[in-house]
Amino acid sequence: MAAVDGLQFQEFDDAENLLGANRDATTISIGDPNEKPTNQRRSLGNSPREEDDDLLGNADSDKTELLAGQRKSAAFWTFEYYQKFFDVDTYQVLDRIKGSVLPLPSKNFVRLYIRSNPDLYGPFWICATLVFAIAISGNISNFLVHLGQPQYHYMPEFRKVTIAATAIYSYAWLVPLALWGFLMWRNSKVMNIVSYSFLEIVCVYGYSLFIYIPAAILWIIPIEWVRWITILVAMCLSGSVLVITFWPAVRDDHRRIAIATISAVIILHALLAVGCKAYFFDAPQIEVPGVSGSIASGNRTVTAVKTH
Amino acid sequence: MNETDLTGPVVFCLALGATLLLAGKVHFSYVYGISVIGCFAMHALLNLMSMSEVSCGCVASVLGYCLLPMVTLSSCAVFFSLKGIIGTILALIIIGWCSLSASKIFISTLAMDGQQLLIAYPCALLYGVFALLTVF
Numbered sequence: 001m002a003a004v005d006g007l008q009f010q011e012f013d014d015a016e017n018l019l020g021a022n023r024d025a026t027t028i029s030i031g032d033p034n035e036k037p038t039n040q041r042r043s044l045g046n047s048p049r050e051e052d053d054d055l056l057g058n059a060d061s062d063k064t065e066l067l068a069g070q071r072k073s074a075a076f077w078t079f080e081y082y083q084k085f086f087d088v089d090t091y092q093v094l095d096r097i098k099g100s101v102l103p104l105p106s107k108n109f110v111r112l113y114i115r116s117n118p119d120l121y122g123p124f125w126i127c128a129t130l131v132f133a134i135a136i137s138g139n140i141s142n143f144l145v146h147l148g149q150p151q152y153h154y155m156p157e158f159r160k161v162t163i164a165a166t167a168i169y170s171y172a173w174l175v176p177l178a179l180w181g182f183l184m185w186r187n188s189k190v191m192n193i194v195s196y197s198f199l200e201i202v203c204v205y206g207y208s209l210f211i212y213i214p215a216a217i218l219w220i221i222p223i224e225w226v227r228w229i230t231i232l233v234a235m236c237l238s239g240s241v242l243v244i245t246f247w248p249a250v251r252d253d254h255r256r257i258a259i260a261t262i263s264a265v266i267i268l269h270a271l272l273a274v275g276c277k278a279y280f281f282d283a284p285q286i287e288v289p290g291v292s293g294s295i296a297s298g299n300r301t302v303t304a305v306k307t308h
Numbered sequence: 309m310n311e312t313d314l315t316g317p318v319v320f321c322l323a324l325g326a327t328l329l330l331a332g333k334v335h336f337s338y339v340y341g342i343s344v345i346g347c348f349a350m351h352a353l354l355n356l357m358s359m360s361e362v363s364c365g366c367v368a369s370v371l372g373y374c375l376l377p378m379v380t381l382s383s384c385a386v387f388f389s390l391k392g393i394i395g396t397i398l399a400l401i402i403i404g405w406c407s408l409s410a411s412k413i414f415i416s417t418l419a420m421d422g423q424q425l426l427i428a429y430p431c432a433l434l435y436g437v438f439a440l441l442t443v444f
Binding site: 091 | 352355356357359422423424425426429430433
């Protein structure tokens with residue numbers, strides 16, 4: 001270290017230089033996981049396997065170390081058990097939302113944003129917002145399509161809210177459950193280095209639904225090709241985030257199973273989007289012109305019969 | 309915020325119901341039901357998100373006091389209809405005002421830093437339901 005110079009500000013050397021002086025010192029580095037290899041190779045007592053786990057986001061090694069001393073086992077019906085899933089800031093949530101709509105091939109969503117802190121706040125509120133956005137936009141587009149027609153009396157359909165809620169919440173919880181079970185089963189057969197916990201998969205799926213909220217608002221526009229382009233763009237963006245997330249988990253498996261898993265993920269995602277659009281935004285357009293036409297012709301025939 | 313005072317909130321809820329009555333809508337039961345459900349939901353959410361515990365009375369007190377701008381919105385509805393662009397913008401401003409003040413009190417009481425917007429969003433949904441009641 002440089003000589004102490006009274007009240008002058010001292011520049012601290014880099015971690016590498018300090019470690020060069022004292023090889024046994026423990027260091028704390030705050031930064032990307034990418035930086036870790038340089039420090040860990042110098043400090044003693046770190047096996048390569050721990051390094052791999054830290055890099056690839058496997059949370060189990062961290063948690064077992066921390067929890068070995070104190071067992072904080074709160075029962076699952078108390079609030080304390082669920083408190084650890086709501087430990088997020090505004091910026092973390094906003095970052096995760098941004099990460100879910102901008103797929104970058106080098107950045108794995110789970111590793112970069114979730115990093116063994118999966119939260120339930122994001123998935124729950126994004127699903128709730130999506131349910132209301134779809135229900136409200138469906139009613140508005142229904143209202144706008146039939147704005148000029150005198151026969152159509154506008155009635156808000158609240159039954160659509162419950163159907164939307166059931167569909168979206170079951171997609172956000174059952175598909176991650178199935179995927180997690182499938183990955184666990186394959187994990188026991190093939191040695192994968194990457195495994196995601198159930199809550200991390202729920203988190204990824206929840207945040208990937210965020211892109212459908214602005215899409216649902218854009219679906220109010222009654223032009224068909226605008227709606228289809230919106231669906232395609234939304235699907236591509238969030239679908240690619242899902243693919244980038246789950247590809248490392250299946251790439252070590254047999255070729256066919258890996259491709260089947262990834263295509264199942266994409267197909268289910270597409271099915272949700274197209275199903276929502278078809279059920280909430282398209283159906284009345286097909287039915288009502290026929291009904292109103294037949295009512296009009298029915299009135300004419302009734303009046304014709306009456307006059308004779 | 310150690311003393312939970314429910315007088316103010318009850319007076320404001322009654323004032324909201326009275327101004328809605330002046331506009332021709334009898335919605336006392338809806339106001340009561342939405343307040344109770346919203347209070348329980350916010351109580352659950354705040355207990356999950358903060359380290360210190362909150363009582364239901366404290367949550368009810370804060371939510372009730374921050375309902376005051378909604379009372380001004382519904383008194384505006386007596387004089388002119390809110391079903392237009394101006395009404396919508398006014399309703400959005402009032403919702404934002406209510407939810408930001410409620411979330412500010414919550415995070416200062418419970419020492420949850422960096423989570424103001426996360427608390428403001430559910431509050432905005434709750435006050436949005438009140439605004440729907442007022443506008444439509």
